[in-house]
Amino acid sequence: MSLVTRAPAHSPEVDSRAARRGALYVAEYRLRSMWKWRRSIITDGLGNPILYLTSIGLGVGSLVNANLGPTGIDGVPYLVFLAPALITAAAMQGVMNEIMFPTLAGFLWDKGFFAMRATPISGGQIADGLLLAASARIVFTSVVYWLVLLAFGAVGWSSALTLIPVAILAGISWGAAMLAATANVKDDSGFISLVMRIVIMPMFLFSGTFYPLSTLPIAVQWIGWISPLWHATELGRWLSYGMAMPPWQVAISLAYLIALGVLGLILARRRFERRLTS
Amino acid sequence: MISANGLTKRYGDFTAVDGIDFEVARGESFGILGPNGAGKSTTMRMIAATLLRTSGDLTILGKDPSREGPAIRAHLGVVPQQDNNDAELTVRENLYVYGRYFGLPRSYLKPRIEELLAFAQLEDKRDTKIDALSGGMKRRLTIARGLINDPEILMLDEPTTGLDPQARHILWDRLFRLKEDGATLVVTTHHMDEAEQLCDRLVVMDRGHVVAEGTPASLIREYASKEVVEVRFGSDRNAEIAPLIADIGERAEILPDRILIYTEAGEESLQAIVARGFSPVTSLVRRSSLEDVFLRLTGRTLEDE
Missing domain, CATH: 3.40.50.300 (P-loop containing nucleotide triphosphate hydrolases)
Structure with a gap:
């Protein structure tokens, strides 16, 4: 027994590198953990679009198209109308796994964040690192979803550069918001199922996902207006098949998504640091 | 440091x-x-x-x-x-x-x-x-x-x-x-x-x-004696007997389950207790520890909440 490997641990370069790159090290750790779940991430990434597009896109779509003709909703086949909503929803749902579980684990289950915070890494860098790694999952989910959409003929090649970025933006923005929310959870019993039931499900159902928001009674349309899914879906439809959308609405939707992400990350950073140092 | x-x-x-x-x-x-x-x-x-x-x-x-x-x-x-x-x-x-x-x-x-x-x-x-x-x-x-x-x-x-x-x-x-x-x-x-x-x-x-x-x-030298005699007479009788044997050592502590007598010579003190006609249920002579220091300083044991 002797501990002799000494030199680099004490160099000033190592110290300043650690202080600068903390978020990257946290992301590196998260990717390593996610790699252990690669099978379920891939299954989820492929299975989700295939199931939705088959059952609703083709199944429900054939009914819609039969009733409204081939120019179903918005003058496009139902599948084309549906595609932007589904890819965005998938990005937003995928990110939750990589935000809520590790955050609850880090603060409550195995308290790993407290171990990280005992190193040069700050609480804010832990929040950044988590979101960074979750973004990798968002990119993966969005690209896979888009490929399946392409295979189903729901989108054209040109949408790669528009629809995928919108889905990624929505995913990251939503991830940041969920990061801030989860960082406040003191008692995890039922938190995840609560979020699923009172946030995710209503958002998925009332954001103009399956039909235009305007067909809903005005009394529940507000759910869509505050929903990042609706804003991202509108942008996606505008970009993918040219749905009519006035410039001011494009600006609002884009600003809403960016603001949600920035605000979420600022709050999350602050909450992480405070919770790990009190 | x-x-x-x-x-x-x-x-x-x-x-x-x-x-x-x-x-x-x-x-x-x-x-x-x-x-x-x-x-x-x-x-x-x-x-x-x-x-x-x-x-x-x-x-x-x-x-x-x-x-x-x-x-x-x-x-x-x-x-x-x-x-x-x-x-x-x-x-x-x-x-x-x-x-x-x-x-x-x-x-x-x-x-x-x-x-x-x-x-x-x-x-x-x-x-x-x-x-x-x-x-x-x-x-x-x-x-x-x-x-x-x-x-x-x-x-x-x-x-x-x-x-x-x-x-x-x-x-x-x-x-x-x-x-x-x-x-x-x-x-x-x-x-x-x-x-x-x-x-x-x-x-x-x-x-x-x-x-x-x-x-x-x-700390042991300063706050405790060299040795300690721990005697137990059963929970009811400890408090009753304690005053009668407390003078044998330098100091005594009465805990709910036992009496501690702080002394320089444990065996002799134990014999003195027995000589006065008290026969403890169990007895133990040991060296003083930090536990005794803590008890002396705070009046409580370390395991107390």
């Missing part, structure tokens, strides 16, 4: 650490002894630069933790009270990932991890997930993890609490080797035997205050 002056931490109206002073020198093994809630862990977290102090001065490795937290933490090893290794990763991965948080390169970490696995006697478990480790193994891993950055100070919060006796002895042996290698250790504990085993010098804390400071031997 560490210097605290009037160090204070308040949470609202509650003062967890109330103006304590201490110094820790390089190569020293320094202990903070006290019952649960004495302020030990709070003090540790302030030293570890993960909790800001309310007032007072604190210097660690020549730096102020309020302003240079990351630079201080880069050179500390922290072993928290509760093991917080990552359950999804293997033993080796836990060490590797933790080393990365310090910005350490692969070329350093690879051989360092091998050394630490040997040190922690976890070579066979390198690819095992954390869940499959025993309590003692998890603890050794947490200590190995705390050493990954070759820290200048290793801080151990209750290092063996909750372990079985055999696992404790293995751990003490590992820590003793570190001490022999010249490591600077800061240890909190509410086990007096642990403090006696590991600490060159210690402070006794109670309710946020330092109530005594010294080497284990000097």
